[in-house]
Amino acid sequence: MTTAEELRTRTADLLAAHDPAATEPLEFLRARFDAGLAWVHFPPGLGGLGAPRALQAVVDAELAAAGAPDNDPRRIGIGLGMAAPTVLRFGTEEQKQRFLRPLWTGEEVWCQLFSEPGAGSDLAALATRAVHEAGDAEGGGDGPGGHWTVDGQKVWTSSAHLARWAILLARTDPDVPKHQGISYFVCDMTDPGVDVRPLRQLTGEAEFNEVFLTGVRIPDAHRLGAVGEGWKIAQTTLNNERVAIGGHRTPREGGLIGLLADVWREQPGARTHELHQRLLQGWTDAEVLRLTAERLRQQLAVGQPGPEGAAAKLAFARLAQQLTGLEVELLAEEGLGYGDWTMSRPELVDFTGRDAGYRYLRAKGNSIEGGSSEILRNIIAERVLGLPAESRSDKDVPWKESAR
Numbered sequence: 001m002t003t004a005e006e007l008r009t010r011t012a013d014l015l016a017a018h019d020p021a022a023t024e025p026l027e028f029l030r031a032r033f034d035a036g037l038a039w040v041h042f043p044p045g046l047g048g049l050g051a052p053r054a055l056q057a058v059v060d061a062e063l064a065a066a067g068a069p070d071n072d073p074r075r076i077g078i079g080l081g082m083a084a085p086t087v088l089r090f091g092t093e094e095q096k097q098r099f100l101r102p103l104w105t106g107e108e109v110w111c112q113l114f115s116e117p118g119a120g121s122d123l124a125a126l127a128t129r130a131v132h133e134a135g136d137a138e139g140g141g142d143g144p145g146g147h148w149t150v151d152g153q154k155v156w157t158s159s160a161h162l163a164r165w166a167i168l169l170a171r172t173d174p175d176v177p178k179h180q181g182i183s184y185f186v187c188d189m190t191d192p193g194v195d196v197r198p199l200r201q202l203t204g205e206a207e208f209n210e211v212f213l214t215g216v217r218i219p220d221a222h223r224l225g226a227v228g229e230g231w232k233i234a235q236t237t238l239n240n241e242r243v244a245i246g247g248h249r250t251p252r253e254g255g256l257i258g259l260l261a262d263v264w265r266e267q268p269g270a271r272t273h274e275l276h277q278r279l280l281q282g283w284t285d286a287e288v289l290r291l292t293a294e295r296l297r298q299q300l301a302v303g304q305p306g307p308e309g310a311a312a313k314l315a316f317a318r319l320a321q322q323l324t325g326l327e328v329e330l331l332a333e334e335g336l337g338y339g340d341w342t343m344s345r346p347e348l349v350d351f352t353g354r355d356a357g358y359r360y361l362r363a364k365g366n367s368i369e370g371g372s373s374e375i376l377r378n379i380i381a382e383r384v385l386g387l388p389a390e391s392r393s394d395k396d397v398p399w400k401e402s403a404r
């Protein structure tokens, strides 16, 4: 097993061979991937060393101290948090070799084509169709495994305007119940049938989009897992998504609670007993969430995330809304001002680098994106606590006969 000491030595070797001050950032990131120091728990040859996941922190600390460039994880969060663990678990060797390196270095941005009008919380109701054409030796259907033709509409697709690839769920068999007839694909966002249109949101900017898919051709070689097994594979993506949103690493009194504590210190005139109580409650909740996220990451070191990640995502969303609301209250009139309503297409969600008004408005989406808080409570009730399940009348009905 790889030890912390061995990782320090490997990191030192990487730095000696590629001085960060004299190496192009992209070249450095590629070399880091090839040295197995990108995500140390991934297999050798795919950016890792099969080492315990917890040891990533050792590498990250050494590289940060040396001023090495990072791959800007916030910009490529969907690729890192959702696509990569799914490709690693269900992809063919060829898919892993093709997709993981440029995903990790940030050369290729990913987005997630899951939600549809009419299939958000009830994602398994999705209507985007994928129809197979078999391949033949003469190049019919473009050769051996053939290809799929995809038609449908997706919505709320974060980063679609930046993405090279998308993870895509589409219905491949309308004759079986809704959870069974779905398959999972990697969609090329440069295909001429992909039309990305911005959706302006509460903050005034457009981080996400609606995406129209018309005759999009996806080679069968870009299918992840077996035909009809897409729902099972999507569970891996969704469980990882909740950890990616709710389980990120923040230092003590970091992130939103740090900003709020600073405002409290700088605004003595705004202090009241009631606001102080709320600040203390927020600080305690932030600390509990930080430690819970740490525990979640340690669990991840020994396997895939389970439904427990729903609790961290739920708590994160609630806390973000409470803390940003309190910050606006403390800042009074200044808090109500909003920096810039100009329509823009940001590359990332920047909670700490923007003003209080932005934080307050953007946090509203936290209880919807990655599964709404109501749905996460259902997951916790049913799959963590084992309480009776919601009644689902369309569970055994062929999808094409279900009410939509």
Ligand SMILES: Cc1cc2nc3c(=O)[nH]c(=O)nc-3n(C[C@H](O)[C@H](O)[C@H](O)COP(=O)(O)OP(=O)(O)OC[C@H]3O[C@@H](n4cnc5c(N)ncnc54)[C@H](O)[C@@H]3O)c2cc1C
Pocket (backbone or CB within 6 Å): 111, 112, 113, 114, 115, 116, 118, 119, 120, 121, 122, 155, 156, 157, 158, 159, 208, 365, 366, 368, 369, 370, 371, 372, 373, 374, 375, 378, 390
């Ligand atoms: C900022 C942001 C970014 C997003 N990015 C992406 C992305 O990149 N890719 C992507 O595929 N999707 C994305 N989404 C979509 C997101 O996953 C969906 O909006 C979410 O799953 C909710 O679905 P819906 O909007 O269709 O709401 P609906 O399903 O219509 O729900 C409406 C309301 O009813 C409640 N509700 C529904 N069913 C139940 C139930 N059974 N029990 C209790 N309450 C229920 C919901 O909780 C919600 O409050 C994003 C959303 C946001 C806000």
